[in-house]
Amino acid sequence: MTVAVLSTGTELTRGELLNTNARWLADALTELGFDVAELETVGDDRESLRDALVRLGAAHDAVVCTGGLGPTTDDLTTSVVGEVLGVPLVRDADSFETIRAMLERAGRTMAESNAKQADFPRGARVLPNHRGTAPGFSVTLGRALAFFLPGVPSEMEPMFEASVAPELRALPRRATHQIRLKTFGLAESAINDRLRGIEAARGVTLGYRASLPEIEVKILASGEGARERAVEAAGAVRALLGDAVYGEGATSFPAAILAELEARGATLALAESCTGGLIAELLTRVPGASRTFLGGVFAYANAVKTTFVGVDPLLLERHGAVSAEVASAMAEGARSRFGSSIALAVTGIAGPDGGSAEKPVGLVHFAVASAAGVVTKEARYRGTRNDVRMRAAFGGLALVRKELLTE
Numbered sequence: 053m054t055v056a057v058l059s060t061g062t063e064l065t066r067g068e069l070l071n072t073n074a075r076w077l078a079d080a081l082t083e084l085g086f087d088v089a090e091l092e093t094v095g096d097d098r099e100s101l102r103d104a105l106v107r108l109g110a111a112h113d114a115v116v117c118t119g120g121l122g123p124t125t126d127d128l129t130t131s132v133v134g135e136v137l138g139v140p141l142v143r144d145a146d147s148f149e150t151i152r153a154m155l156e157r158a159g160r161t162m163a164e165s166n167a168k169q170a171d172f173p174r175g176a177r178v179l180p181n182h183r184g185t186a187p188g189f190s191v192t193l194g195r196a197l198a199f200f201l202p203g204v205p206s207e208m209e210p211m212f213e214a215s216v217a218p219e220l221r222a223l224p225r226r227a228t229h230q231i232r233l234k235t236f237g238l239a240e241s242a243i244n245d246r247l248r249g250i251e252a253a254r255g256v257t258l259g260y261r262a263s264l265p266e267i268e269v270k271i272l273a274s275g276e277g278a279r280e281r282a283v284e285a286a287g288a289v290r291a292l293l294g295d296a297v298y299g300e301g302a303t304s305f306p307a308a309i310l311a312e313l314e315a316r317g318a319t320l321a322l323a324e325s326c327t328g329g330l331i332a333e334l335l336t337r338v339p340g341a342s343r344t345f346l347g348g349v350f351a352y353a354n355a356v357k358t359t360f361v362g363v364d365p366l367l368l369e370r371h372g373a374v375s376a377e378v379a380s381a382m383a384e385g386a387r388s389r390f391g392s393s394i395a396l397a398v399t400g401i402a403g404p405d406g407g408s409a410e411k412p413v414g415l416v417h418f419a420v421a422s423a424a425g426v427v428t429k430e431a432r433y434r435g436t437r438n439d440v441r442m443r444a445a446f447g448g449l450a451l452v453r454k455e456l457l458t459e
Contacts, residue, residue: 053086053087053112053113053114053223053224053225053226054086054087054088054089054093054112054113054114054197054277055081055086055087055088055089055112055113055114055115055116056082056088056089056092056107056108056111056112056114056116057073057074057077057078057088057091057092057115057116057117057118058091058092058093058104058105058115058116058118059071059073059074059092059093059094059100059118059119059203059233060093060094060096060117060118060119060120060128060129061093061095061096061119061120061203062094062095062096062097064093064095064127065093065094065095066095067131069092069282072205073118073119073203073205073208073374074091074093074118075185076205076209077116077118077212078091080212080213080217081116081220082230082272083230084217084220084221084225085167085225085226085227085228086113086114087226089111089112090108090111090112091272092104092108092297096120096126096127096128097128097205097403098128098242098305100133100355101120101128101129101132102132102135102136102313103332105117105132105133105136105159105193105198105404106136106194108193108196109136109193109194109195109196109198110194110195110196111194111196112195113195113196113197113223114196114197114198114199114220114223115193115196115197115198115199116198116199116212116216117129117198117199117200117201117216118200118201118202118203118208119124119202119203120132120200120203121169121186121187121188121200121201121202121203122169122186122203123163123166123168123185123186123437124165127277129200130168130171130172130189130200132174132351133176133191133193133198133200134173134174134426136193137173137175137191137193139173139174139175140173141168141169141171141172141173141174141175142172142174143170143171143172143176144170144171144172144187147169147172147180147187148170148176148177150165150180150187151166151167151169151170151187151291152211153232154185155185155235155397157427160304166185169185169186169187169379170187172187173189174187174190174381175191175193176190176191177189178188179199179200179201179211179215179216180211180215181202181207181211182205182210183206183207183210184204184207186202188200188201188202188211188215188371190215190216190219197219197220197223197300198299199212199215199216199219201216202247206336221264226274226275227274227275227276227278228270228272228273228274229272229273229278229279229281229282229283230270230272230273231270231282231283231285231286231300232268232269232270232271232300232301232302233268233269233270233271233286233289233290233293233297233299234266234297234298234299234300234301234303234304234305234308235266235267235268235293235296235297235298235422236265236266236267236271236296236298236424236446236450237245237295237296237450238267238293238296240260240262242290243260243267243269243296244260244362244405246292246293246307247269247289247292250285250288250289250292251455252259252271253288254281254284254285254288255273255285256271256273256281256282256285257271257272257273257274258270258271258272258289259272262456264439264442264443265443265446266305266446268294269289269297271286271289273285278282279440285395286300291350292437294308295454295457298453301305303336304337304338305334305446305449305450306334306335306337306338306341306349306449307338308339308453309335309449309452309453309456310335310338310340310343310344310345312453312456312457313344313345313393313394313456314343314344315418316456316459317393318344318393318394318456319344319345319346319390319391319392319393319394320344320346320392320393320395320396320452321345321346321347321348321386321387321389321390321392321394321395321396322348322349322386322395322396322397323348323349323357323361323382323383323385323386323395323396323397323398324348324349324350324351324397324398324403324419324443325350325351325352325357325373325382325397325398325399325400326330326399326400326401326416326440326441327381327398327399327441327445327448328350328352328441329348329350329455330441330445331348331396331398331445331448331449332345332347332348332350332440334445341436346390346391346392347390348363348386349386349388349389351363351382354368356451357373357378357382360389361382361385361386361389361397361454362380362384362385362388362389363378363382363385364381365379365431367381372411373399374400374401374411374415374416374417375399375417376417376428378399378417379397379398379399379417379418379419379428380397380419380421380426380428381418382397382399382419383395383396383397383419383421384421384426386421387421393422393423394420394421394422394423394452394455394456395420395421396418396419396420396448396449396451396452397418397419397420397421398417398418398444398445398447398448399416399417400415400416400417400440400444401413401414401416401440402414402437402444403436403437403440404436404437412432413434413440414432414433414434414435414440415430415431416428416430416431416432416440416444417430418431418444418447418448418451419428420452420455422455424459427455429447429451431443431447433447
């Protein structure tokens with residue numbers, strides 16, 4: 053069974069938007085046991101969309117298409133599907149009423165451009181959208197079962213899970229099992245070298261996805277005994293990579309740190325300089341972060357480091373803001389002021405300027421303060437300003453994790 057993912061939108065072909073839908077759908081379809089054979093993107097052009105639908109419908113068992121279901125004149129998907137099938141569009145009364153009620157709750161009046169979102173090719177099965185005004189639909193297109201979803205990720209993803217995945221699970225497909233291990237701290241090449249021979253020895257396929265600054269290792273087994281082989285191979289991967297593996301599946305590195313803190317009944321506070329509050333932002337993306345994360349200080353200027361974190365001005369004068377000594381004082385000050393079990397401090401030079409021969413761009417000092425004392429670390433990162441900030445944020449969290457695992 054092969055599946056194709058079709059994304060529509062001129063904003064995608066021009067590079068104005070990153071096509072995150074295609075990646076998400078490819079992952080989800082692979083998890084369901086399908087071979088994702090094609091990822092295609094076309095602009096808002098009727099002829100290009102028609103050609104893509106005809107070709108993909110003839111070549112694959114299923115097609116999942118996103119985009120082009122909105123209210124504007126460049127939203128062409130529904131009408132083009134009707135043309136390909138040779139059927140008219142008909143208005144679905146339930147969808148019309150749902151859209152009208154949704155707009156009314158938002159204080160808006162139903163316009164004809166919104167009303168067209170309730171029109172579908174005759175015979176289509178409507179897929180409800182509980183988060184937006186664009187319902188989806190499914191039809192048989194050539195040999196393929198085809199699904200059409202809105203392009204907004206926050207609408208598309210729950211619609212896929214609720215309406216598309218259950219129908220696809222009913223189709224015959226190969227027996228597969230995939231395990232995704234999340235890692236931080238090792239380069240992709242180093243991970244590849246450590247895992248050399250796993251595929252042949254365990255009868256699995258390994259895949260790697262680098263997403264700054266993490267590496268995901270995907271272990272895929274197919275055929276008889278797929279689950280058992282995948283689990284066994286994942287155990288071997290964990291043994292070879294050690295503490296670089298921090299989690300599995302959709303977990304994030306900040307979520308893993310918060311879980312480690314909660315398991316130990318510990319709390320965390322921050323004093324951030326070069327990361328500019330990024331660590332706090334990453335932590336607070338995680339629901340329930342307040343159970344262990346108390347808060348932080350964004351101490352960018354030296355005056356803030358002294359006034360709000362309690363850094364001795366003499367330390368700043370003698371060693372400079374980017375130093376192990378100041379990082380230590382920031383961590384101790386944050387721990388004292390917030391009353392946390394652990395405090396992390398980060399200070400560095402994110403660039404692109406501001407560096408020197410002694411303290412180059414990319415230099416970052418970390419400190420973690422706890423009841424056992426203060427641990428410091430120095431790192432030098434490459435890349436853009438945002439790269440340095442993100443690597444520093446993960447590097448600081450990694451130091452917290454190391455201290456927790458050591459305890």
